[in-house]
Amino acid sequence: MTTISDIEIIQIPKIEDHRGNIAVIEKEVLPYEVKRVYYLYDVPSSAARGGHAHIDQQECLIALSGSFDVILDDSKKKNIVTLNKPDKGLLIPKGIWRELENFSSGAVCLVLSSDVYLEEDYIRDYQNFVELKL
Structure with missing residues (x-):
C-alpha cells in the first residue's frame, strides 16, 4: 500500500x-513509460483541481510556469507540496489522493501519466478512497 513517504520530488535534467535553459525528460527520468500528457492552465486562483486518486496510474506533476500547491493524502497522513520550478517534478504513485489549489496567475501544470485516460482507474469519492485504503 502506498503512503506519503512514497512520493518523490525529482530533479529534471536541465x-x-x-x-x-532547456529541461529534458527522457525515458530514464521517470520510473514508467509516459502514455498520456496533459496540462492545466487558466485555473482561477480560487479554484481547486484534482480531488481524486488512481488505482494503478502514476503521475508526475511539473509547474511549467507560476506556482500551485498539491495536497497529498494517503488516508492517514497529509502533506502539502508547492510546485514552482520547471526543473522539479512531483512523482505521485498510485493510491494517493491529490488536490491542486492556490494557482498563481499564469500557472501551468504539466502532467505526465503512466497510462491513457481510464475512468475506471479513478477514485473520485474521498470516503470510498479511505475505505479502500483500510
Whole structure:
C-alpha cells in the first residue's frame, strides 16, 4: 500500500545556457513509460483541481510556469507540496489522493501519466478512497 513517504520530488535534467535553459525528460527520468500528457492552465486562483486518486496510474506533476500547491493524502497522513520550478517534478504513485489549489496567475501544470485516460482507474469519492485504503 502506498503512503506519503512514497512520493518523490525529482530533479529534471536541465541544460543551462545564457540564452535560456532547456529541461529534458527522457525515458530514464521517470520510473514508467509516459502514455498520456496533459496540462492545466487558466485555473482561477480560487479554484481547486484534482480531488481524486488512481488505482494503478502514476503521475508526475511539473509547474511549467507560476506556482500551485498539491495536497497529498494517503488516508492517514497529509502533506502539502508547492510546485514552482520547471526543473522539479512531483512523482505521485498510485493510491494517493491529490488536490491542486492556490494557482498563481499564469500557472501551468504539466502532467505526465503512466497510462491513457481510464475512468475506471479513478477514485473520485474521498470516503470510498479511505475505505479502500483500510
